[in-house]
Amino acid sequence: MTLNISEDYEPECDSCQAPTKAANYCDGLCYEADYDYLAYTLFPDWFMSKREPKWLKVSGKNVGWRRISGYDKVRGGIKPLFDYLTINGDWTLEFTLDGGDLSVRRSSHDEPTGCTYTIEALNILSDSMSIDSAIEQELVDEYGCHKGCGEYFYDCNCEVEE
Numbered sequence: 001m002t003l004n005i006s007e008d009y010e011p012e013c014d015s016c017q018a019p020t021k022a023a024n025y026c027d028g029l030c031y032e033a034d035y036d037y038l039a040y041t042l043f044p045d046w047f048m049s050k051r052e053p054k055w056l057k058v059s060g061k062n063v064g065w066r067r068i069s070g071y072d073k074v075r076g077g078i079k080p081l082f083d084y085l086t087i088n089g090d091w092t093l094e095f096t097l098d099g100g101d102l103s104v105r106r107s108s109h110d111e112p113t114g115c116t117y118t119i120e121a122l123n124i125l126s127d128s129m130s131i132d133s134a135i136e137q138e139l140v141d142e143y144g145c146h147k148g149c150g151e152y153f154y155d156c157n158c159e160v161e162e
């Protein structure tokens with residue numbers, strides 16, 4: 001195999017004609033367009049349909065070279081989610097919105113066969129009821145604080161107990 005790449009070689013993407021550093025994908029305008037679609041259309045549609053939860057439950061399968069499974073609590077929003085899903089080095093993220101279910105497939109050097117994440121709204125007490133019904137159910141004290149953690153009801157991030 002012969003590679004003929006000089007120092008000033010500047011590959012160009014077939015789709016957007018913008019310079020890209022990689023040969024088999026576009027990190028130029030195509031990447032920006034894809035990210036914009038994710039950040040301004042796909043994610044907000046899902047996020048609104050879940051009534052803008054404060055926290056997300058992000059469950060991973062086959063993560064990293066040790067193929068770990070488990071879940072993390074991530075702040076509700078595209079930036080924290082994207083930061084959580086992106087890793088050092090090269091990666092590919094494939095977001096799928098199917099009905100109301102959001103999932104992500106990531107491929108990377110350590111995850112050649114890919115790992116998957118499902119994104120769900122975490123059921124937080126203060127997202128799921130008003131302070132009045134919390135008082136009624138005796139979940140808050142006379143200062144409006146959640147008895148479970150002592151935080152002011154609307155600042156509390158406790159999950160609803162099933």
Ligand SMILES: [Zn+2]
Pocket residue numbers: 013014015016017018020026027028029030031
């Ligand atoms: Zn491109």
Ligand SMILES: [Zn+2]
Pocket residue numbers: 146148149150151156157158
């Ligand atoms: Zn609490």
